[in-house]
Amino acid sequence: MHYQLAYSIGFHPWEDAATDQPFVDKISELFDREEAGRERPFGPALDLGTGSGIWAVELAKRGWQVTGVDIVDKALRRARDRVAEAGVDVRLVHGDVTDLRAADVGSGYRLIVDSGTFHDFDTERQRAMGREVTAVAAADATLLLIAWPRRRRPLIRGADREEIELAFPDWTITGVEQSHFTLPKLMEAVLRPDEQWYRLRRR
Template identity: 40%
Template sequence: MSSRQRLFTLMYRVGFAPWDGHPLPQALRDLVEGSAALPAGTALDLGCGTGDSSIYLAKHGWTVTGVDFVAKPLDRARAKAATARVVVEFERADVTRLSTEAVGSNFDLIVDSGCLHGMSAEDRDAYVREVAAVAAPQARLLIVAFIPGSSFGVPGIEPDEVKQRFARDWTLLSSGDETAMNHNGKNPARQYLFQRAV
């Protein structure tokens, strides 16, 4: 088990998961319900935690796989999906090894709401490679990430780093503040929407 896995396992064990209960990203709502909404297809929710984004997508007709490398939140996610009467495949998997962890491939939409920004540089390298490996041609990738210094305990990631890391295999369609995370005029999160380059 990596140090990152040990940390999150401990945090869930003691019940300290401050990311639970955050509102759904407005950027995700726009993709699913906005004026230029994507047609429902297959979706992969990276670092899905207790499953809120996965369940939201499933309610709107998407075939969803949610992955997390900690078991406890996945159990809660399954219970929440059952209560919501939607089907989501929740799998224990590491986002730095997606192509070897049997989570599927050719996803039309990949969503990361708070996963990439907590990783080391080495894990980020693997994450970028693995996300590209499981994406369908023309897939969309939505990342919501905190900027450095905006959240206690999360390293954050600079907007320029996000754009640079995905420049080879993805085209940036839009980016900006994630308005659902606005707190008293301070917005710690940014959203980035990419399309897979063929």
């Protein structure tokens, strides 16, 4: 998907996830699990393809030290507004998720969240993203990654489990769960949103 174009024309249906209660409940459940048994502050978290900063703000509210990275300027402007309105501390970085070290996002991230970038990439970019995520992750890091199953559809390429494992050879998939994301009826009929959350732990 061409996110620069999408944001330029005001097309960003993925932001509707913030008001999609089943999806919100599921991502909150995933965050709850990562925080269980820990005390605030929970440590550094990285939001990949942060967009307008929906989940970066949520993580900051929960007690994470958050950096959000995105390559789309308009998305980052929306994110800055959202961060200011929420009154939280989030570092926003303009950069490519397949070249995180060049973007100078830092390192030592204990939680990394990708709510929709990896599954749009071809194999080369998937593996580049995997290398960069591994380079900035802490030794005990968790990665929460959404992927729509790989099949023929408009807009979204999708990714299967094998592609995720090949892109993240130093990580182990410890869980796969439905995201419960919904779309407007017309888009749902075309795209069939059956995306899944993958949880990976660094080995």
